[in-house]
Amino acid sequence: MIIKQISIFVENKPGRLAEITGIIAANNINIRALSVADTTHFGILRIIVDNPEEVERVLREAGLTVSITSVITACIHNRPGGLAEVLTLLADNDIAIEYMYAFIAKSDNEAYVVMRIEAETAAVKLLREHGFEGME
Numbered sequence: 719m720i721i722k723q724i725s726i727f728v729e730n731k732p733g734r735l736a737e738i739t740g741i742i743a744a745n746n747i748n749i750r751a752l753s754v755a756d757t758t759h760f761g762i763l764r765i766i767v768d769n770p771e772e773v774e775r776v777l778r779e780a781g782l783t784v785s786i787t788s789v790i791t792a793c794i795h796n797r798p799g800g801l802a803e804v805l806t807l808l809a810d811n812d813i814a815i816e817y818m819y820a821f822i823a824k825s826d827n828e829a830y831v832v833m834r835i836e837a838e839t840a841a842v843k844l845l846r847e848h849g850f851e852g853m854e
Contacts, residue, residue: 719842719852720788722770723832726763727783730756738763738782745776750853751832753819764819766791766832766853789834791852792845796822796829804831807848813841 728734735754742749742765751766767773770786777784794800801820808815816834823830830853835841845852 719790719792719845720838721766721791721853722786723789723834724765724767724770724773724777725785725787726765726777728754728756728761728763730759730761735763738777741776741780742767742773745772747773747776751819751821751830753817753832755817787834788838789832790838790841790845791830791832792850793823793828793830793852794850796827800829801831804845804850807844808835808841811840811844813837813844 726738728738739749748768749765750768753764755762755764765773766789774784774786792804794804805815813835814837816836818831818833820829820831822828833841842852
């Protein structure tokens with residue numbers, strides 16, 4: 719349920735995302751999920767990959783500003799209300815979410831939500847107690 723996420727500082731200019739994802743692809747690393755939060759001049763590219771330490775190394779070598787943080791993943795039912803169920807459970811237990819993004823699983827019946835939560839241990843315990851599994 720707790721996995722590593724790579725955050726990359728990205729200048730907001732044409733071709734920059736292509737350059738970064740090209741570096742990752744050239745090192746035979748698969749991007750499993752991503753999110754981009756941006757402003758006028760820069761953004762933060764957040765990615766889940768199959769080898770976070772290697773991505774951190776190759777991107778730093780390319781001169782990029784990179785960090786690794788832990789995030790929580792939860793598998794939710796891919797149906798109306800599936801996300802609300804997880805969010806309500808966390809809210810009812812006073813667990814705040816700093817940010818989140820989602821992606822569809824290989825199965826049509828499942829989706830994953832990626833959440834940055836300060837109270838990681840409590841959130842994982844709560845989610846597991848209520849039958850939610852995560853991506854390992």
